[in-house]
Amino acid sequence: MIDLYTAATPNGHKISIALEELALPYEVHALSFEKKEQKSPEFLRINPNGRIPAIVDRDNGDFAVFESGAILIYLAEKTGRLMPADAKGRSLAIQWLMFQMGGVGPMQGQANVFFRYFPERLPSVIDRYQHETRRLYEVLDGRLGEAEYLAGDYGIADIAAYPWVSRHDWSGVSVDGLENLQRWLKAVGERPAVQRGLQIPPREESARQLSAAQSMLIR
Missing domain, CATH: 3.40.30.10 (Glutaredoxin)
Structure with a gap:
């Protein structure tokens, strides 16, 4: 348990x-x-x-x-x-997991704060975090043009990224034009376990x- x-x-x-x-x-x-x-x-x-x-x-x-x-x-x-057993596959999964941990999460988190909650409206700060989040989305989109999921097969890297990227609207960040990312969002979001976990x-x-x-x- x-x-x-x-x-x-x-x-x-x-x-x-x-x-x-x-x-x-x-x-x-x-x-x-x-x-x-x-x-x-x-x-x-x-x-x-x-x-x-x-x-x-x-x-x-x-x-x-x-x-x-x-x-x-x-x-x-x-x-x-949810993670490959071989050294290269495991490393790839951890690399994309760390990409979320060190990039998408912190940048999008700051976008949320300054776009939604900060007591002062600071356009330059909002733009900085929204633009950086969008840039990171573009990196994800490029990767997802090469593979169905971030580490090839569905796994922990996708599980880490999805709860953040799926809330892009709340952060004021568009996924327009990122067709690979949109395809991935749909595929991951349709998984029953993902739907249950979000509740x-x-x-x-x-x-x-x-x-x-x-x-x-x-x-």
Whole structure:
């Protein structure tokens, strides 16, 4: 059994999607940002950085894993799925995972903050993050013109990128003209496990949690 500590954000949805894809039994612990539950002493023992998501693998000595990319790698290695076993294939998957972790997520996250939540309207800052996010989308589009999925076969790199890229409208970033990316968005979005994972935590919590999460970024 996996304990999943999460909230309705793109990073949280990465892990619920992966758990659904892998059909691993898990228990959801939805943390309230408004109550600052991610800063509680109990949660800080699991993730000293005080961020979601995090997991505890009860079947592996209550082993805790934090950082969404590290969790995806752990789950893939635990099950032998969603990541190639050969060295080159594994490296390719991790490269595209890191591309999301170091590029798409941070840049689009800042686009969200300044486009939606920042108390001052700063056009030059908004443009900077939206344009950089679009540039990263173009890199994804180029890759997806070479392969069906980011690492060839569907896997953790796609699971990491999809919850972010699928919210491009919320960030004010267009995917017009990126036909390969649009094809990929449709293909990934139609997967039943992805659809289920996006409902964790339940939909009624999503808007409130996302607003609270983004608001925390500007404090």
